Amino acid sequence: MxxxxxxxxxxxxxxxxxxxxxxxxxxxxxxxxxxPARAASHRGAWIGAGATLVAAVIGVVGTYLVSSNKGNANPTPPVAQGPATSTTTPGEENQGGGDALSDSSQSPESTGSAGSAESAAPTTPPTTPPTTPPGKPAGTVAWQGALAITYADARDLDSAPPVESEINEENDLSVYPFGTARMLRPESGVKALVWKDAKAPTYEDCAGVIDTLGTSTDMKMKTGLVVCASTNDGRLARLTVKELTGQASDTSGVFDVVVWTR
Structure with a gap:
């Protein structure tokens, strides 16, 4: 057993x-x-801890290298870029479909900068030189009518109607008695001459002789006398004696006057 x-x-x-x-x-x-379940779980825990430590060391070393490179590297200044220009022609815009759309599209920044540049550009309106009205042609009648000139009351033929100017140098003609005669005097360098033809002179007739034959000499007046004269402003005048009255200080003459531009 x-x-x-x-x-x-x-x-x-x-x-x-x-x-x-x-x-x-x-x-x-x-x-x-x-x-051995407990021993296997301990080994896995140690492996995970080791991997975490290695990753941490690698991260610290990488951070140190990156910061060192940033401190030692020389920064490169940015390069200014001009506005993009399109080299496509109007015919090419309709070719290629998508390419045409991509070329024609612009970013909001480029569109905004272009619009602000155009709005900031000063716009100066075109200026036209002031135009002066053309002067009247020579021979145009500036004034015409009956005119009385009395003693010590000269006349400025450049005013319309002719009146006595407060500036004595602007007066052109005056009258005064000389004995029994009555005289017509050119004032302030005005030139005059007696027209001896029976036909009344025109503008062309007076203009053709006043500069060469005109003088500042006093002239004895009588009814029907015709005189060509120049004025201080360069105009021409024709005076025809219509009436003479008075003696001495009340001497007066009435004239038919035509003043032309020159």
Missing amino acids: NSEEPRQPYGVNGAHDAHSGYVANGAYGTQMPAP
């Missing part, structure tokens, strides 16, 4: 025995050691 006692199962149907740590294969199976 075998003295060896049969082994007692430590678990039923492969259950784990809490006292021995072994697992029975069936009711009477061979005892096998349980896997």
Whole structure:
């Protein structure tokens, strides 16, 4: 009789025995050691910690290298770029579909800068030189009518109608008595001459002789006498004596006068 006692199962149907740590294969199976679950979990924890430490060291070294390069590198100044110009012709814009659309489209910044540049550009309206009205042609009648000239009351023929000017140098003609005669005097360098033809002189007639034959000499007046004269402003005048009255200080003459521009 075998003295060896049969082994007692430590678990039923492969259950784990809490006292021995072994697992029975069936009711009477061979005892096998349980896997070292705790040791495997500790090894995984150490591997994860090591990987985290290596990643941290790499991050610190990379940050140091980047900051060193930034401190030693010389910054390159930005290069100014002019506005983009399009080299497409009007015919090419309709070719290529998408290319034409991409060339014609502009960014909001470029459109805004172009618009602000155009609005900032000063716009100067075109200026036209002032136009002076053309002067009247030579020979145009500036004034015409009857004119009385009395003693000590000279006349400025350049005013319309002729009146005595407060500036004595602007007066052209005056009258005065000389004995029983009555005289016509050119004032302030005015030139005059007696027209001896029976036909009344025109503008062309007086203009043709006044500069060469005119003088500042006093002239004796009589009814019907015709005189060509120049004025201080360069106009021409024709005076025809119509009436003479008075003696001495009340001497007066009435003239038919025509003044022309020259």
